[in-house]
Amino acid sequence: MSSLDLAAERAGRRARLGLLIVLGPVALVAMDGSVLYLAMPGITSALTPGTDQALWILDSYGFVVSSLLIAFGNLGDRYGRLRFLLGGAVVFGLGSAGAALSPSPELLIACRVLMGLGGATLLPSGLAIVGSLFPDPRQRSRAIGVFAATFAAGFAAGPVIGGLLLSRFAWGSVFLINIPVVVVFVALAPFLLREVRVCGPGRVDALGVALSAAGILLTVYAVKTAAAEGPTATRAGCALAGVALLAWFAHRQLTVDHPLVDLRLFRDRVFSVAILTGLLSLVAWAAAGYLTGVYLQSVLGYGVLAAALLALPGAAVLTTACIGAGGVVDRIGKRSALIASHFFMGGGLLLLLLTTTGQGVAAFIASSVVTGVGYGLSFSLVADTAVAAVPAARAGSAASLAETSNELGNALGISLLGSLAALCFRLTGPGVADTLDETLDTPGLPATAAAEAERAFVTGMHWAIGVASVLCLALGVLAVRWVPKETGSG
Template structure:
C-alpha cells in the first residue's frame, strides 16, 4: 500500500517493532559507509603485509567506491522488480562473504577483487535499506525522523571508519578491519526476516544492462588512466585506456538521451539548483576521502605516530561532522537550504586551507583544526543534498534526482582518492628521492639515509598541500557559484512542520522507487 494514501489507522505512531527494524537496518548502512573509509589508517599496515604497487594501493582504496557508485541506480531498479528485502538479504550475505575473503587475501590483486565484490554488494544495500525503512514508518512526521537517523548513521559511518580501523589495528592484524563486518551481518540476517517486510514497487521499464556496463567500464578505464599516469608516468597502455574510457562514457551519455527509462537522466542538469546539489554531493566526499587518506599516511609516516594516536586525532572532526549532520535538518527550515549550501562550501574551503600549515616536523594540531572546520561543511552536505536535489525537479522526475544524489556521494568518495590521491602521488614521484613510488615504501628501504627520508617526507607533504589547494579552490568556486545561481527565495524555509515532514516523506518514497 502506498503510505501517502494510508488510512489514519495505518499512519498511527510506529510501534517497538518499527524502531527495532530501523535499528537492524542501520547495521548494513553503517558498514557500507564505514568500508568506504576504514582503510585510510590501515594502508601503511596493508602495504607492509602485501607490498602493493602505488597503483594497486589506490585501487585497493577506491575500487569499492566505484563499484558502489556505478551500480547503485541499477540495483535500485532491480529491487523494484524482485523485492527490496530479498535483495537486501542477498546483498548483505554477499557483503559478508566478500569481507571474509578480503581479510584473508594473500596478495594485492585478490584484495582488490574482494573489495570490488564488497562494493557490488554494497550497491544493493543502500536503496533497498531506505525503501524497507520507509515501509516501516507510514506517518510522515515519524518517517522524517527515521530518515534523519538513517542519514546521520550513513554520515557517521564515513566519519568513524578511520577511527574504528585505527583501534582495530592497535590490537589485531590488518584483516581485522574487514572481519569487523561479520558480527553485524550475522545479526542482520537473523533478525531482518522477523522485523522487516518485503517491499515491491510496480513501475514501467527495465534496467538497461548495456548502460550499466558502459558506465562502469568507462569510469574504471578513465580513472585507471589517471592513476597510472600519476603513479608510473606516461605509458601507451594508460593513454589508450584513457581514450577508450572517455569514448565509452560519451557513448553511455548519448545512449541515455534515447532511452525511455535512462539509467541517468542528464536532462535534470538543466536546472541550476539541481546541478549545484549534485556537485555538492560529489565534491565534499572527494575532498574528505582524499584528505582522510593522505592524512593517515601523514600522521603515521611523516610524523611517525602510532595508528592508535592517529585514530584519536580523527575523533574531534568525526564528532563535528556527525553532530552537524544531525542538527542541520532541524534548523535548515529557518536558515534556508541556500544559506546551508553556501556555508557548506566555504566551511570546507576554510578547513582545507588549514592543512597548508602542516609540515614535516609538526602539524598534528593543524590537522585537527582542519578536520573540525571542514567537518561543519561535510555535515551540511550529507544532511541536505538529497532533499535539495529532489525539490529542484518536477515530482515525476524526483526518483531519478534522488538516485543521482545518492550516487554522487559514492562516486565522489572514490574520485577523491583516485584524482586528488593521484595528484599527490605524481608530485611525490617528481619531487621525491626517486627510490620507491610511495612514501611508505621509501621509508621501509634498508639503510635509507636520513637526508633521503627527509626529502621523501617533504615531497609527500608538498603533494598533500597540492591536493588540498585544488580541493579548496574547487569548493570556494562552487560556493561563489551557489551565491549566484541559487534563488534567494527558499520555499523550504517557510513551510510548516507538517509540510516539511511530508516533503521528506515524499523524498524517501521517490528514492525507494529510483
C-alpha cells in the same frame, strides 16, 4: 488501551526495531569507504602493493558501489527490496571475510570488488524499506534523517574505528568487524522487515550499466597509472576509450525510453549544484582522510591509535553537524546552509596547507573541525535539496543521483587527487620507490633520502588538498549565483 491502540503500538515498535536493524548494514557500507585510511601503512608493509594497487585497494569498493547503485535500485524495485538487501548483505559478508584473509594485493582488490557488489544493494534497498516502515510522513522524514545521519557517522567513524582495531589487532580486523553485523542482520531482517516491490516500467538498461562502469574504470585507471608510473600510449588510449564510453553513455541516457540516469534533471541549476555538492564534498573528504592518515603516521610518526584519537574531534563535529542540520536550516534557510557548507569545507581544507614535515597536528585538528561542519551540512542537505528541486514524479531519480554522487565522489577523491599527490611524490621524491611507505621501508635508506621523501609527500598532499579547496570554494560561489533565495525559505 484499545485493541486498535495496541496494534498501532506493536506496529510502531516493529518499525523502530526494523529501522535499527537496517542501520547496521548502512553504517558498514559507509565505514568501508573510509576504514582503510589508517590501515594502509600496515597493509603496505604486509602485502607490499604497488602505488596503483594501493589506490585500487582503497577505491575499488567505492567505484563498484557508485557504478551499480542506480541499476541495483531499479532491480530491487522489480524483484523485491528485501530480497536484494538480504542477498547483498551475504555477498558483503563473504567479501569482508575474503578481504581479511587476503594474502596478496590482487586478492584483496578482488574481495573489495565483491564487497562493493554487496554494498551497492544495501543503500537504495535499505532506504526504500525504511520509508515503507513509517506510513506517517513526519515519522518517515525523521527515520530517513536518522538513516542519513548514520551514513554520515559511518563515514566519519570509519578511520577512528579502524585505528582502534589496528592498535590491538592485525589489519584484517577492519574487515572482520563486518561479519557479526551481517550475521545479526540476516538472522533478524526476515522477521522485522517486509518486502517492498514496485513494478517499474521497461527493462534495466544493461548496456548503460556496462558503458558507465567501463568508462569510469578505464578513465580512472589511466589517470592513476600515469600518475604512478608516467604516461604511455597505452594509458592515453585507455583514457580516450573511457571518455568515449562515458560520452556514449550520456548520449544513450538522453535517447532510451527508460534511462538509468535522467540527465534532463541537470537542466535545473539548483539540482546541479546539489549533485555537485554531493560529489565534491566526498572528493575532498576522501582525499583529505586518506592523505592525512598517511601523514600522521608516516611523516609525523604517530601510532595508529594516536592517529585515530586525533581524528575524533572532526568525526564528532561532522556527526553533530549532520544531525543538527535541520535546526540550522530552520534558522538560516536551506540556501544559506548549503552555501555555508562549501565555504566551511574550502576554508577548513586550506588549514592543512600549514602542515610541515615537523609539525601539523594543530592544523590537522583545526581543519577536521572546520571542514566537519561543512561535510555534515552537505551530507544532510544534498538529497533533500536535489529532490525538492525537481517535480515529484522525478523524486526517485533525483534521490538515486544524490546517493550516487556521494559514492562516486568518495572513490574519485582517492583516485584522482590521490593520483595527483602520487605524481608530485614521483617527480620530487628521492626516486627510491613509488610511495612514501615503500621508501621508508627500504633497508639502509639514508636519512637524507627519508627526509626528502617526507618533504615530497607533504608537497603532494598540499597540491591535492589545495585543488580540493579551490573546487569547494568555487562551487560555493556558483551556489551563491545559481541557488535563488526563495529556495532556502523554510
